[in-house]
Amino acid sequence: MIAAVGARLDRVFRRVTPDPFILAIVLTVVVMALGWAHAGGPFVAIIDAWQGPRGFWSLLGFAMQMCLVLVTGHALAMSPPVRALVGALARVPRTGAQAAALVAAFSVGASLLNWGLCIVGGALLAKAVGRALGERGVPAHYPLLAAAGYAGMMTWHGGFSGSAPLKVTTRADLIELLGPELAVGVDVIPTTSTLLGHMNLVATLGAWVWIPILVYFLHPAPDEAQGIEEADPPASGPAMDRGRSLQDSPLVTALLALPLCAAVGLYFQRNGLRRLDPNAVNLILLTAGLIANGSPRRYAAAVTEAARGCAGIVLQFPLYAGIMGVMASTGLAAALAERAASSSSPDSYLVLTFLGAGLVNVFVPSGGGQWAIQGPIALRAAEGLGLPASSAVMAVAYGDQWTNMLQPFWALPLLGITGVRAGAILGYTFVLLVAGGVWFSLCLVLLG
Numbered sequence: 001m002i003a004a005v006g007a008r009l010d011r012v013f014r015r016v017t018p019d020p021f022i023l024a025i026v027l028t029v030v031v032m033a034l035g036w037a038h039a040g041g042p043f044v045a046i047i048d049a050w051q052g053p054r055g056f057w058s059l060l061g062f063a064m065q066m067c068l069v070l071v072t073g074h075a076l077a078m079s080p081p082v083r084a085l086v087g088a089l090a091r092v093p094r095t096g097a098q099a100a101a102l103v104a105a106f107s108v109g110a111s112l113l114n115w116g117l118c119i120v121g122g123a124l125l126a127k128a129v130g131r132a133l134g135e136r137g138v139p140a141h142y143p144l145l146a147a148a149g150y151a152g153m154m155t156w157h158g159g160f161s162g163s164a165p166l167k168v169t170t171r172a173d174l175i176e177l178l179g180p181e182l183a184v185g186v187d188v189i190p191t192t193s194t195l196l197g198h199m200n201l202v203a204t205l206g207a208w209v210w211i212p213i214l215v216y217f218l219h220p221a222p223d224e225a226q227g228i229e230e231a232d233p234p235a236s237g238p239a240m241d242r243g244r245s246l247q248d249s250p251l252v253t254a255l256l257a258l259p260l261c262a263a264v265g266l267y268f269q270r271n272g273l274r275r276l277d278p279n280a281v282n283l284i285l286l287t288a289g290l291i292a293n294g295s296p297r298r299y300a301a302a303v304t305e306a307a308r309g310c311a312g313i314v315l316q317f318p319l320y321a322g323i324m325g326v327m328a329s330t331g332l333a334a335a336l337a338e339r340a341a342s343s344s345s346p347d348s349y350l351v352l353t354f355l356g357a358g359l360v361n362v363f364v365p366s367g368g369g370q371w372a373i374q375g376p377i378a379l380r381a382a383e384g385l386g387l388p389a390s391s392a393v394m395a396v397a398y399g400d401q402w403t404n405m406l407q408p409f410w411a412l413p414l415l416g417i418t419g420v421r422a423g424a425i426l427g428y429t430f431v432l433l434v435a436g437g438v439w440f441s442l443c444l445v446l447l448g
Contacts, residue, residue: 020409027319027363031323035326035332038331038332049330059320066412069119070310071309072306074305078302080293082124087132095138096140097219103129105211107150107153114161121149122152127419129145140219142225143226144220146415150414156367189389199444199448215428250295252295253296257290264284313413334374349387353381354398357397358399374396398444
């Protein structure tokens with residue numbers, strides 16, 4: 001029955017889901033109209049907020065980071081050692097349903113370490129497993145594999161790269177978020193109360209169990225499975241014979257690989273695994289990809305092939321940055337979050353905060369950006385209602401990650417790597433959205 005529901009939703013979303021670029025345009029217009037109605041004043045102020053340095057252009061650095069996540073991760077996946085490793089991993093599942101569950105389990109596990117690792121790792125594994133199963137003649141539904149690779153984006157904020165839990169661990173972060181006057185009344189919230197607290201351990205580790213199981217049962221019948229379709233990348237790029245020896249030389253590779261390895265070691269010595277950020281992920285992927293491909297020529301060819309998937313990021317990130325600018329400058333995001341807080345009682349506050357965070361995330365798909373907007377409201381309301389501040393932090397975190405299953409912003413790198421359209425995965429991620437909404441709400445009610 002679950003597989004039938006997933007297949008029906010898959011057909012519906014394939015028909016009705018617009019291209020992510022169209023959705024970004026529609027959201028832009030809707031947010032501009034709502035922001036103008038909420039703030040009043042001249043419409044030119046909305047345009048200023050949309051295209052200004054805190055709007056349209058505020059994610060340029062982040063967009064480049066995401067492009068590099070996609071390109072360096074894809075190039076690593078195309079290397080001979082990784083293909084052999086994933087080929088061995090793909091021999092473990094005997095059915096497409098087992099393969100989908102394996103990809104989902106990996107994605108959720110990777111999300112607990114770092115969200116960037118989750119996006120690129122889940123996408124790479126989904127593509128590699130889909131390719132390997134196809135070569136073995138095992139029916140596997142590739143869109144579901146891609147959705148399974150994205151499943152970890154519904155758990156990342158409960159892991160060690162979660163923005164909200166990590167931004168309340170020091171007095172300086174609290175003062176930056178709340179201001180000096182309000183911060184005086186709020187104690188520093190250690191990760192032992194948020195990420196390592198009993199509620200998050202149950203909520204996140206429990207999701208690590210039920211998400212792969214649900215994905216397993218979502219797999220359609222073998223005769224309905226849609227396999228991977230892709231063209232093999234070129235073996236090499238054009239080059240002059242005279243320079244071929246240098247392009248294939250492992251010594252030339254070592255000239256860059258050695259300082260890159262030193263940089264990776266220095267980063268972990270200073271920061272450890274907990275502070276893994278997009279730059280660190282890209283540094284690791286670049287280093288590993290260069291070494292695994294073995295020669296500058298092969299790596300350059302892999303990067304050239306991978307760069308084709310960056311179009312969605314380049315085109316749409318500025319639009320979402322503009323949406324965030326309008327939401328913040330007009331006070332619309334704060335109003336949505338505050339509405340949920342003001343209309344609640346101690347018994348319902350955490351769930352309403354979770355739902356409000358999920359709504360805000362549709363328009364402000366950035367964990368850090370959303371926490372800056374909603375965090376002060378959540379902590380102030382929790383204090384007034386006599387609720388633990390740590391529970392309020394996690395309610396915002398769960399809501400932020402929850403609607404990632406409906407928001408294509410974070411799926412863009414995955415779609416670029418896998419080559420799957422957004423409408424092909426949204427039917428399955430919508431099922432995860434519904435199940436996740438029930439699960440996180442229960443955890444907040446019973447354990448918050």
